[in-house]
Amino acid sequence: MIGIMGLIRTESASATCVAGSLAPDNLPGMAIAADGGTVIFRIEGIALRSVTATVDDYLMNLAMAEEVCSLCRAGGLNDMTHLAG
Template identity: 50%
Template sequence: MNISGIIRTTHHRAQCIADAVSTDNLSEMRTWAEGNSVITRIASSKVRSVIASMDDYLMNLTVAEDVCEKSIQTDSSGVMR
């Protein structure tokens, strides 16, 4: 049995977020940005693996969103605007 799913979320800086979360992708995951959406496909032969991957991904997504939003608030000298 093969289980797969797609998570699509909308973000102001979708490419930044896709780049950040894709570094933690497992071999059965693929993440990319399309416009203002971040799309991740997860597949596995085990339900528990899909659930664990989704849980980890959603936590990473939250952190990436915070980091990407804060990065646009900081100028090149590191001072918050």
């Protein structure tokens, strides 16, 4: 079987917060780290459909973590109702 490997690097003003928020969701074959102002996501898998679904989930969670960490940095989490959608 052929393995699939990928790397996504995302610039972030809150890279440590974002990576820390996403790390608990790591499954085998996934790794998330912060390097300065960059969030680094590595993924390995065998099934393309599974890897694609995982990347899709990661990108959605990344956007949410980025928003929450940004609000924390700005001190604006007193009213979180706008995060509910």
